[in-house]
Amino acid sequence: xxxxxxxxxxxxxxxxxxxxxxQAQVAFSDDFDAGTSGSSWTAALSHADAxxxxxxxxxxxLGIPAAPHSVGGSTTGMRFLANQSAGVLQGxxxxxxxxxxxxxxxxxxxxxxxxxxxxGPVTIGGSGSTQAGxxxxxxxxxxTQWAGASSSIMFAGTTxxxxxxxxxxxxxxxxVTTAANYAAGSLNNSAAYYTGLFGSVSAPxxxxxxxxxxxxxxxxxxxGFQWRDVVIQKTGTILTWSVxxxxxxxxxxAGATLSGNNIFFGLFDTTATSSTDANDQxxxxxxxxxxxxxxxxxxxxxxxxxxSLVIARFRKNRA
Numbered sequence: 001x002x003x004x005x006x007x008x009x010x011x012x013x014x015x016x017x018x019x020x021x022x023q024a025q026v027a028f029s030d031d032f033d034a035g036t037s038g039s040s041w042t043a044a045l046s047h048a049d050a051x052x053x054x055x056x057x058x059x060x061x062l063g064i065p066a067a068p069h070s071v072g073g074s075t076t077g078m079r080f081l082a083n084q085s086a087g088v089l090q091g092x093x094x095x096x097x098x099x100x101x102x103x104x105x106x107x108x109x110x111x112x113x114x115x116x117x118x119x120g121p122v123t124i125g126g127s128g129s130t131q132a133g134x135x136x137x138x139x140x141x142x143x144t145q146w147a148g149a150s151s152s153i154m155f156a157g158t159t160x161x162x163x164x165x166x167x168x169x170x171x172x173x174x175x176v177t178t179a180a181n182y183a184a185g186s187l188n189n190s191a192a193y194y195t196g197l198f199g200s201v202s203a204p205x206x207x208x209x210x211x212x213x214x215x216x217x218x219x220x221x222x223x224g225f226q227w228r229d230v231v232i233q234k235t236g237t238i239l240t241w242s243v244x245x246x247x248x249x250x251x252x253x254a255g256a257t258l259s260g261n262n263i264f265f266g267l268f269d270t271t272a273t274s275s276t277d278a279n280d281q282x283x284x285x286x287x288x289x290x291x292x293x294x295x296x297x298x299x300x301x302x303x304x305x306x307x308s309l310v311i312a313r314f315r316k317n318r319a
Contacts, residue, residue: 091146
């Protein structure tokens, strides 16, 4: 059995450069600022103890600054909560209504992962702080895409880095553990690749003022408490996940069990234990400024040339 061969970073970087510097058409976007996005999205819950707010003011409620791609300092986004009291493994996702994305495309969005303190680094999080923000493509939108059941290509990152698998790819309803699928060669935040990219950070001062228990700093290698510029790029059957311009993971959708062609965003718990913290609403994933673009015909041709050898090598070596 052959292992899945990971893309050389130099080749992938070239492909991303070509895409970023070519014209693209916007196929879908939502910045949630109008406060009316609830009628344009549909949520799927694996348990009733989960929720989504499509017009959540994260600045007022949680002291989080405006996302990098927000206009005019807006702090309205889409917020998810899961497993607040039920004590069962569960997840929630939401997809835009009536959307279908085929061929090559790029999904770009701002993501903030938050958890209840202390942030660490010695004591990592309060009660139930470890959950995972999730996102991807290949759903019909009718069923929840989460660690318990998925029919898509799903990427996920934990809030606090307190899991053995902090960076995740799911394919055919299973966690992909092959090291070659991850740029770090590992799923754990302690890998040198992650710690070199994502340093320790504190909660925003405005959040600490609202919630004094949000003390300390995160572990290095964790995605939480910073706005992250997330990109999912699909070229042919290959999907890549990048954060702040850095490649995180790669997946091949060829032969995967997919229920549709829509995108999704969400949150799932990594354990069956609910938080006992009175401020468990601090354990959340927030998404803002979602944009899906498709390449112009000339762009697609350029990208095809740049990636053809990479995809051929990937397919040749995958399991």
